[in-house]
Amino acid sequence: MKIQPVIMSGGSGTRLWPMSRQNRPKQFLKLVTDKSMFQETVLRVSPEVDPNFEPPVVIAGAKHGPVITEEFRELDMVPGDIILEPCARNTAAVAAVASAWVARHDDDALILLMPADHHIPDGEGFRAAIAKAVKAAEDGYIAIFGIKPTRPHTGYGYIQTGEALSDSVYKAAAFREKPDRKTAEAYLADGRHYWNAGIFLFRASAMLEELKNHAPEIKSAAIAALDKSVMSGAAIRLDEDAFSPCPSNSLDYAVMEKTAKAAIVAPVDVGWTDIGSWSEVETQPQGRNVVVLGGAGNIIRTEGPLVAAAGVSDLIIIAVDDAVLVAPRDNAQAVREIVEELKKRGREDLL
């Protein structure tokens, strides 16, 4: 059974400022390995590692067309279709576009929908988890992947397992976004809650059916935007007039929490991380451009200038050519506030 990967590359790129920018959201940063997270995502599901995968379809913001072309060029790979959104309308719209597009050729095709900005070190384990989900997806379920939680993270979404469908596959009983600390600790303890990796496997026809039932406006806007889309270079541009009225909602809220067809593969233990803030990035080791004397627990990254930190602890220090961020390590909110302040000051050149 062939699987069509669809990569969602819609990040806005503020949480890892100053490295991430509007024109270079975090999926295009080489933060963890010598490849960007976008490239790692492509390679994880490439036809070369598993011939069941088709070349990936990418759905991205219109301004990222050129960088995506460049990302594939660096990999010496040919992408599947690249679909550009004139505006961001969240993941339910992306699922609708992906399903409607793939269904044009094959209504029953299996789609693997996944974000471009997650870090998954164990690619083999990831593909094994997908294999476990195939049967449920073929049976009309929308399968999601439940990551075994390792700490009571309050920034992730959690899914509770329900009735068993097959080995490691359950009906999804409940969704919970960003729980408070106490709830997250209880989830961690009960062994029935998993992190929602935001990755989905489903038949195009099944997703279209559930969208029709639970989010019909999203489905119709996506289909209209595709119907009026135009080719622009190597990419397909969705029609702006048709797409912009589309309600902006996450696939979890719009469909998964409502449908009876939600399934979860769990536990998935592949080292998955959604790097949502500098606090979750490993520090760059001392080296040519990092000098640390004394202190401890700093997260230091530089794209060029030497960073010298002496006697300071638990700071985030990020340096790029045109900007430097210094904030406490435990204050991820600080980055957002800085970005807001820069917007107020009209510093679009730094965003």
Next chain:
Amino acid sequence: MKIQPVIMSGGSGTRLWPMSRQNRPKQFLKLVTDKSMFQETVLRVSPEVDPNFEPPVVIAGAKHGPVITEEFRELDMVPGDIILEPCARNTAAVAAVASAWVARHDDDALILLMPADHHIPDGEGFRAAIAKAVKAAEDGYIAIFGIKPTRPHTGYGYIQTGEALSDSVYKAAAFREKPDRKTAEAYLADGRHYWNAGIFLFRASAMLEELKNHAPEIKSAAIAALDKSVMSGAAIRLDEDAFSPCPSNSLDYAVMEKTAKAAIVAPVDVGWTDIGSWSEVETQPQGRNVVVLGGAGNIIRTEGPLVAAAGVSDLIIIAVDDAVLVAPRDNAQAVREIVEELKKRGREDLL
């Protein structure tokens, strides 16, 4: 009576790293005003503000010849002689070179010897203090200037006043470099101790006499280096073979603490500061390239990149194109350690 200003521009430029560099010590930085401290020093004693001053002689490290020419060009001023040292031999050697050079034309000329890297906001008050010292200098004293201390600074030198010579001029009774905190507090309380500004007024002949008495090797090395000096462009280059054996000592240690001819003008209250570390630099206000949210007491300077500091306090954050320093505000030593580390790593490009 004409006065010959001699500007000592021999700083090595490590204490204000990363802004100060070997090729651009702190006197050439525009840290306090829109002019460098070198330029402010030149303007403070220019013939334009007081026709008693001759155009200044500059004694500087050999590699700083070009930047000094540029500093005068920016001011649209013509310097007096520029004398370049092949190696640094501290202030006693500079005083010897200055005196021997000026004495070639006029043995009795008054020399005002001063560092290029001090900040003195009250130029008029400074010139008034010099006027008070003229009589003592004409009488053969080496007059120094005692700054009224405003806090128990442990990094400065202190001078104790002795027998009165005239209004606000005393014999210097004792010198004390970098006292401990308790001693500095006692000095501040007793009203008889003043900060040593490192500025001297004397007759060329008087200095040569005292050097002969207390530091004859320094005097002879300076004279030999001048005798064998060569013109190089617009500058006079001291002979390296003659100058390099010169003992390296401060004028305070070599002469002032030993001579009976030390006089002090005090109190001098002109806002004098020797900016010896980032801790003493005023923070750059928020503006185009500084964004501070929350926190307090940070010293932030940038020469280009935007610096965004959120929720951090009492830090020094200095950003230039190729380097960023982050250190606690109360740890001036940190900068020295960073510079040492960079030397160890062979990063001459950053020094």
